[in-house]
Amino acid sequence: MSETLDLSLLKGTPEQREAVSTALLKTLKTRGGAKLKNHGLSDDLVHNLFDYTRKFFALSHEDKMTAKHPPESTPNRGYSYVGQESISSISGYEKGLSQGKSIRDIKETLDMGSARDDLVDNIWVEESKLPGFRKFMEGFYEECFKLELEILAALAEALDVPSEQMKTLHSRAENEFRLLHYPPINASELADGTATRIAEHTDFGTITMLFQDSVGGLQVEDQQQLGTFRNIESADKTEIILNIGDSLQRLTNDTFRAACHRVTYPPSIKVGSDQIIPERYSIAYFAKPNRTASLFPFKKFVTPSTPCKYDDITAWEYNNLRIAKLFS
Ligand SMILES: O=C(O)CCC(=O)C(=O)O
Numbered sequence: 001m002s003e004t005l006d007l008s009l010l011k012g013t014p015e016q017r018e019a020v021s022t023a024l025l026k027t028l029k030t031r032g033g034a035k036l037k038n039h040g041l042s043d044d045l046v047h048n049l050f051d052y053t054r055k056f057f058a059l060s061h062e063d064k065m066t067a068k069h070p071p072e073s074t075p076n077r078g079y080s081y082v083g084q085e086s087i088s089s090i091s092g093y094e095k096g097l098s099q100g101k102s103i104r105d106i107k108e109t110l111d112m113g114s115a116r117d118d119l120v121d122n123i124w125v126e127e128s129k130l131p132g133f134r135k136f137m138e139g140f141y142e143e144c145f146k147l148e149l150e151i152l153a154a155l156a157e158a159l160d161v162p163s164e165q166m167k168t169l170h171s172r173a174e175n176e177f178r179l180l181h182y183p184p185i186n187a188s189e190l191a192d193g194t195a196t197r198i199a200e201h202t203d204f205g206t207i208t209m210l211f212q213d214s215v216g217g218l219q220v221e222d223q224q225q226l227g228t229f230r231n232i233e234s235a236d237k238t239e240i241i242l243n244i245g246d247s248l249q250r251l252t253n254d255t256f257r258a259a260c261h262r263v264t265y266p267p268s269i270k271v272g273s274d275q276i277i278p279e280r281y282s283i284a285y286f287a288k289p290n291r292t293a294s295l296f297p298f299k300k301f302v303t304p305s306t307p308c309k310y311d312d313i314t315a316w317e318y319n320n321l322r323i324a325k326l327f328s
């Protein structure tokens, strides 16, 4: 994967800002994902994020189940145990591929949204089980929201779309945020292809900011060689891996393609061997347009030579359409 981009240059000279915005756009378009450093979220904050994530999943099953995700898809909040959600049901959705491959994801997750969300409440374990967890996660979400707006403004400039328009579209912070834990597993259990860590998929939102530990196994499809998945390793867990989601693909009428990704064997493990794949933690923040916003492509991307590919649908309708498939 290409070099890690220094996001602090967005606050540098106008030339530096333009150069890093352009590099970001180019990397996302060609490689599918970009790595970011000096993004403004402090090392301490990210280390605390991983500490709290580890502590949450270390709670007993009974305690985690006190914050359980409803059996249906909405609201997408709370704890999902290993086997509750299966991403393979949406693999290939925006590529128009047939659905229905059944691959089990061996992962557990906690889904959260904004504390300010007036439609959907978060679901927490009792404060005494994990003191400070709720306050930390609510605060971290707000930090991610500020960074999201900065990244979207930079992408808007590089795409030559008014950055105010991009900002307005995301003003309500109706995003989602998830902690993920992949338990240790014998490699032989993943060998026959009926189970994986997380199956191939695209995210639904505009952009996703992902943090991962050093275990490895995340792969993103190269946008210039579709079908080729490349390993993405973070030099440090404070790095952010940025990728494009389906909503930006729609808004840009396919100028930007959502990046397919998955988590599988770490590069160090031999496929089908009896080696134990170590547990893995990651955290994903999914930036999404406001629920009532239209995902109809921006005007500049619809031309006689690039006719409109998408229907007018609100971000909320689209989100629910996609997410319903996950729990069906
Ligand atoms: O665990 C990861 O690195 C990826 C997680 C992911 O792709 C997702 O939750 O959408």
Ligand SMILES: [Fe+2]
Pocket (backbone or CB within 6 Å): 201, 202, 203, 261
């Ligand atoms: Fe994802």
